[in-house]
Amino acid sequence: MNPIFEEIKDAIVDGDEDLAIELAERVVAEKIDPVQAVQLGFIKGIEEVGAAWTSGEAFLPDVMMAADAMKAGMDVLEEVLAAGEGEGAYEDKGKIVLGTVEGDIHDIGKNIVGALLTSAGFKVYDIGIDQKAEDFVAKADEVGAKIIAASSLLTTTMKSQKVLVEYLDAQNLRDKYKVIIGGGPTSAKWGEDIGADGWAETADEAVDLCKKLLV
Amino acid sequence: MLPKFDVLTDEQINKIHKNSLKILQEIGVEFSYDPAIEVFKKHGQRVEGHRVFLDPDFVENMVEKAPAQFTLHARNPEHNLVCGGENIIYMPGYGAPFVYDADGGKRDATMADYDNFVKLAGASKNMHMTGGTVVEPTDVEDEIRHLKMAYSHIINSDKCFMGSSSGYEHAMDSIKLTAVLHGGMDVIKEKPALICLVNSVTPLKYDDRMLGGLMAYAETGQPMVIASLVMAGSTGPATMAGALSLQNAEVLAGITLTQCINPGTPVVYGSTSAVTDMSTGSLSIGNPENALFTSASAQFSRFYGVPCRGGGGLTDAKTVDAQAGYESMMVLFAASTTGVNFVLHTAGILQYYMAMSYEKFMVDDEIAGMVLRYLKGFDTDSDEKMAYDVIEAVGPGGHFLTQKHTRKNFKTEFFRPALSDRQSFDGWSKDSLDTNQRAKLKWQEVLASYTPPELDPAVKEKVEAFIEKRSKELLK
Numbered sequence: 001m002n003p004i005f006e007e008i009k010d011a012i013v014d015g016d017e018d019l020a021i022e023l024a025e026r027v028v029a030e031k032i033d034p035v036q037a038v039q040l041g042f043i044k045g046i047e048e049v050g051a052a053w054t055s056g057e058a059f060l061p062d063v064m065m066a067a068d069a070m071k072a073g074m075d076v077l078e079e080v081l082a083a084g085e086g087e088g089a090y091e092d093k094g095k096i097v098l099g100t101v102e103g104d105i106h107d108i109g110k111n112i113v114g115a116l117l118t119s120a121g122f123k124v125y126d127i128g129i130d131q132k133a134e135d136f137v138a139k140a141d142e143v144g145a146k147i148i149a150a151s152s153l154l155t156t157t158m159k160s161q162k163v164l165v166e167y168l169d170a171q172n173l174r175d176k177y178k179v180i181i182g183g184g185p186t187s188a189k190w191g192e193d194i195g196a197d198g199w200a201e202t203a204d205e206a207v208d209l210c211k212k213l214l215v
Numbered sequence: 216m217l218p219k220f221d222v223l224t225d226e227q228i229n230k231i232h233k234n235s236l237k238i239l240q241e242i243g244v245e246f247s248y249d250p251a252i253e254v255f256k257k258h259g260q261r262v263e264g265h266r267v268f269l270d271p272d273f274v275e276n277m278v279e280k281a282p283a284q285f286t287l288h289a290r291n292p293e294h295n296l297v298c299g300g301e302n303i304i305y306m307p308g309y310g311a312p313f314v315y316d317a318d319g320g321k322r323d324a325t326m327a328d329y330d331n332f333v334k335l336a337g338a339s340k341n342m343h344m345t346g347g348t349v350v351e352p353t354d355v356e357d358e359i360r361h362l363k364m365a366y367s368h369i370i371n372s373d374k375c376f377m378g379s380s381s382g383y384e385h386a387m388d389s390i391k392l393t394a395v396l397h398g399g400m401d402v403i404k405e406k407p408a409l410i411c412l413v414n415s416v417t418p419l420k421y422d423d424r425m426l427g428g429l430m431a432y433a434e435t436g437q438p439m440v441i442a443s444l445v446m447a448g449s450t451g452p453a454t455m456a457g458a459l460s461l462q463n464a465e466v467l468a469g470i471t472l473t474q475c476i477n478p479g480t481p482v483v484y485g486s487t488s489a490v491t492d493m494s495t496g497s498l499s500i501g502n503p504e505n506a507l508f509t510s511a512s513a514q515f516s517r518f519y520g521v522p523c524r525g526g527g528g529l530t531d532a533k534t535v536d537a538q539a540g541y542e543s544m545m546v547l548f549a550a551s552t553t554g555v556n557f558v559l560h561t562a563g564i565l566q567y568y569m570a571m572s573y574e575k576f577m578v579d580d581e582i583a584g585m586v587l588r589y590l591k592g593f594d595t596d597s598d599e600k601m602a603y604d605v606i607e608a609v610g611p612g613g614h615f616l617t618q619k620h621t622r623k624n625f626k627t628e629f630f631r632p633a634l635s636d637r638q639s640f641d642g643w644s645k646d647s648l649d650t651n652q653r654a655k656l657k658w659q660e661v662l663a664s665y666t667p668p669e670l671d672p673a674v675k676e677k678v679e680a681f682i683e684k685r686s687k688e689l690l691k
Contacts, residue, residue: 059493060491106416108449184569202497
């Protein structure tokens with residue numbers, strides 16, 4: 001086994017974004033098998049972090065920095081992976097578009113959810129804060145996501161989650177995506193009221209919810 | 216009042232103050248609201264896009280203009296409150312979207328809950344005002360929520376209350392409505408009668424909504440709390456000194472803006488900084504770090520010569536249990552004994568501001584009564600209080616239970632619990648009720664026997680006419 005895979009794994013576990021990029025660039029430059037780099041390096045690393053999280057040994061900075069390092073390294077490899085280079089194919093556990101709804105600029109909870117989903121093997125497309133319904137849907141369409149996850153921290157912006165579901169209805173796209181919501185003032189009842197496919201109170205529960213929805 | 220104690224040395228205060236000024240000068244603060252940017256430009260501050268870089272001398276000069284204390288006027292002058300100095304003001308929790316029941320149930324808060332909490336605060340001798348946004352009444356449309364909430368405070372009590380800061384328009388509605396209650400804008404300009412809560416978005420941002428509110432209150436000379444909630448570890452550094460420097464920078468930036476708009480506007484230095492639970496990312500408020508941030512904020516307020524807001528009956532517990540009690544007591548006691556003047560969230564909060572609980576309200580009301588008694592300290596002013604004569608009269612080996620001196624003094628000297636159980640085991644075990652169950656009976660009893668103070672029918676009519684007119688316009 002190429003020793004670089006072990007180095008990549010360690011870079012992810014250490015949450016070292018710069019090193020993850022550097023190693024990914026070496027994979028491309030030295031024409032090392034990118035699929036193996038992903039499976040034996042990046043995924044191995046994030047799985048290790050995920051396991052430490054589940055057992056309570058890792059804390060949020062550990063998981064979030066690992067997820068950032070993973071994303072940064074994977075971005076470097078994206079082109080060669082898309083070109084079909086390497087033995088076999090790399091497949092994520094599902095694509096999820098994640099963002100904070102229109103009118104709301106809070107993003108910490110959303111970022112935590114993104115990191116935990118990444119560490120659980122999902123491919124997360126984070127579109128950022130203050131995003132309109134059409135922005136969520138455009139991104140989901142572009143990347144072929146199955147789940148749209150919308151966050152809101154304010155009682156005054158929760159209604160934007162409802163707007164998102166209504167927009168999908170109006171565009172006849174409701175069946176194409178699973179919509180999940182979360183954020184401080186939201187609740188299971190609110191999720192039901194607006195016709196979302198799921199609600200989670202914590203980031204861990206959001207991961208479980210996505211696993212359930214993508215079965 | 217007892218002397219207040221410090222948690223920072225003068226040297227530490229100076230070091231953190233300088234760190235905050237450096238943050239303001241070199242990193243800057245983002246103000247998303249254009250009218251606020253115009254104000255800073257007019258005052259010669261460096262602006263790049265929406266980021267404002269504040270000159271340290273300018274900040275110090277502006278903060279200097281804010282008054283050390285002010286009087287907040289109630290419709291019943293007996294309830295006027297002085298905010299600042301040695302005074303302390305208690306009020307209910309603020310902004311929770313949920314109500315947790317005694318049996319562990321969770322539900323959306325409603326307008327009926329809103330009225331109930333205002334009444335409980337109105338009835339309590341430990342709550343000096345009825346607060347604001349005592350819950351988020353989720354069954355009322357956003358557009359007119361601020362009017363319904365203000366009406367509840369006006370009609371259910373004659374104590375001071377807080378108004379909306381949710382954008383310029385809603386803030387102005389609250390202010391104008393208060394003016395109707397007090398007899399005109401000129402009256403409340405002279406005698407401030409409404410206070411609001413303006414929060415930064417940590418780190419180093421103020422949003423449109425809050426800045427609109429800030430400008431409305433500053434323009435009309437109404438007081439406001441400028442507060443920052445740094446979640447150390449997530450929205451701020453994981454070190455206490457770093458988080459405090461960041462909080463301090465944000466609050467100073469907000470206070471500076473208020474004094475640019477209207478020099479002398481009463482402001483309260485606010486802090487709700489606490490820590491992030493590093494396993495879940497949640498805010499955590501029932502802890503020694505929060506107590507330290509609160510006490511440090513009181514000290515910074517004294518340093519800047521403005522009143523302080525902080526603390527409360529704060530807990531991360533989800534029900535009224537031992538955790539709810541010990542955490543709430545720690546934070547309220549720390550706030551009260553280190554010089555906080557304005558204690559939002561004194562009563563009712565569960566789970567880091569997410570929920571209000573009727574039972575928790577009664578527990579916190581009890582804690583508030585205990586702390587207020589503690590703050591009164593010892594009275595040594597008279598021979599009567601020194602009690603030499605009665606000690607002489609009883610002499611060695613006697614008892615004091617049948618002395619006139621005892622009968623006369625115990626009621627004012629001793630705190631009398633409203634909720635705590637001091638019975639024998641046999642007495643208690645007749646019903647075997649725990650605090651949660653007793654609190655449930657208690658709030659139901661208080662609500663059932665509360666009669667709101669009467670409001671002059673002519674004023675009531677004007678208030679209702681204002682609300683009706685604005686509601687029609689806003690719901691159009």
